[in-house]
Amino acid sequence: MDKLMGMNKEHEVKRACFHDFWIETSDSGSHMCHFDSHGRLVVKVVNDSRPLVQKIVESFLNKFFPSGYPYSVNEGYLTYTQFRALQHFSSAALSVLSTQSVLFAAGLRPSPAQATAVSWILKDGMQHAGKIICSSMGARMDSEPKSWRIFADLLYDLGTGLEVLSPLCPQLFLEFAGLGNFAKGMAVVAARATRLPIYSSFAKEGNLSDLYAKGEAISTLFNVVGLGAGIQLASTVCSTMQGKLIVAPLLSALHLYSVLEEVRAAPVNTLNPQRTAMIVADFLKTGRVPTPADLRYREKLLFPDRVIEEAGSVIIGQPFRKVVKNPSKLEEWRALFPDEKYLIHRxxxxSEMMLENSASGEDALRGWLVAAFAADKALIGLSELDVLVAAHRKMEKVFPCFLSEVKARGWHTDQFLDGNGSRLLAMANSGTTYRYPLYRTLTPIRLPLLTSPALQICTTSRRCASPAPHS
Structure with a gap:
């Protein structure tokens, strides 16, 4: 009897399972799957009752936007994509006009279609020299990808403009074409090098490859559309030099405006001098840390090296010989703060700040806070060293909370991108490598505004002792 009941229960479970179904979705459509009463898999195509317009829109989104959009990307991606499409459209149309002008200057009279085909050949030559020169500036591009992206398109339009103007000076055809391709070669390297940092700022679910692939698909699509528009313009309005001189500046203005709005929409979350200063300034003024999205429209893209007074007016990356002109300053700093990986000169x-070669984003944040606190007018009248000691102690009190808030707001603190600024390396002496080359014993320092005995620097403190050698 028990055996029979067990068989009936098993049959009921199987029968229940046969009625279960699931739906699988893909780019090609949706399928409903279930098992029939005999345990066989049955697959049916789910009829799509959506309106045609909705089908087209969702198909476009699937092909040109990352999976899970808009929930799989960070804020601003749609704005970035819209202006990126407009940028590629105007750039492609402008390239057709410039190529046609170059061939006119060379004595040819090509059709617009021929100009489009030959444009690929003219990218060689001087363009390679521009690529080699620009490739040496990669560290600066990591630090300021937005500014270099704008610079890349400015160079591209400069090169294109020289090509458009080349028919006016046919005797200088080689010079115009060479300089134009040289500028465009630099632009190509800068544009490609800054593409990944900008895409990374939108990645939200480890989907960087998907973002990159869909972004390039949009670029390709609108490049093709732009080439078609350029061919049409070259056949009509721009068939004369006067037409080119009117339309080309308009396309260039549209191109540069698009790339400006495009990069402004990107919430880059790495620390560089400008963003670090803005984070510190906001924290000291409001007590809160801004997110990358909060800062994206406040960044200065054309002149990013500005100093921010509220963050201590820090200038970073100066040569060591300019920061430390008196060896005793370095000795005093290292004796007081042997664990810090930055050096500040008020x-x-x-303030001038120099980082060690191994300094991270956290070290840069510590240094910026010290510089900002050192700029407090309440410390006027103290010696430079006393000011830095007071500022360092204040930094130590707020830094744990500040750092946790910085990380919680989405900032990457594992590295600091300062471009090609100078950094301090370890020094070697008599075959032994020391992290800090200069030390001396200090007498106790009493601060007028900080009278607690705990705030005195003792000569017997381990922090004042010479460091252990590192192999």
Whole structure:
């Protein structure tokens, strides 16, 4: 009896399972799958009752936007994509006009279609020299990808403009074409090098490859559309030089405006000098840390090296010989703060900071906070060293909370991208490598505004001792 009941229960479970179904979706459509009463898999195509317009829109999104959009990307991706499409459209149309002009200057009279085909050949030559020169500036592009992206398109339009103007000086055809391709070669390297940091800022679910692939698909699509528009313009309005001189500047203006709005929409979340200063300034003024999306429209893209007074007016990456002109300053700093990976020199209107080669984004944040606190007018009258000691102690009190908030707001603190600024390396002496080359014993320092005995620097403290050698 028990055996019979067990068989009936098993049959009921199987029968229940046979009625289960699931739906699989893909780019080609949706399929409903289930098992029939005999345990065989049955697959049916789910009829799509959506309106035709909705089908087209969703098909476009599937092909040109990352999977899971808009929930799989960070804020601003749609704005970035819209202006990126407009940028590629105007750039492609402008390239047709410039190529046609170059061939006119060379004595040819090509059709617009021929100009489009030959444009691929004219990218060689001087363009390679431009690529080689620009490739040496990769570290600067990591630090300021937005600024270099704008610079890349400015160079591209400069090169294109020289090509458009070449028929006016046919005797200088080689010079115009060479300089134009040289500028465009630099533009190609800068544009490609800054593409990945910008895409990375939108990645939200480890989907960087998907973002990159869909972004390039959009670029290709609108490049083709732009080439078609350029051919049409070259056949009509721009068939004369006067037409080119009117339309080309308009396309260039549209191109540069698009790339400006495109990069402004990107919430880059790495630390560089400008973003670090803005984070510190906001924290000191409001007590909160801004997100990458909060800062994206506040960044200065054309002149990013500005100093921010509220963050201590820090200038970073100066040569060591300019930061430390007196060896005793370095000795005093290293004796007081042997664990810090930055060096600060206070001046009247700004602070100069130099990082060690192994310094991370956290070290840069520590240094910026010290510089900002050192600029407090309440410390006027103290010696430079006393000011830095007071500022360092204040930094130590707020830094744990500040750092946790920085990370929680989405900033990457594992590295600091300062471009090609100078950094301090370890020094070697008599075959032994020391992290800090200069030390000396200090007498106790009493701070007028900080009278607690705990705030005195003792000569017997381990922090004042010479460091252990590192092999």
């Amino acid at each position: 001046k009247i209107k700004h």
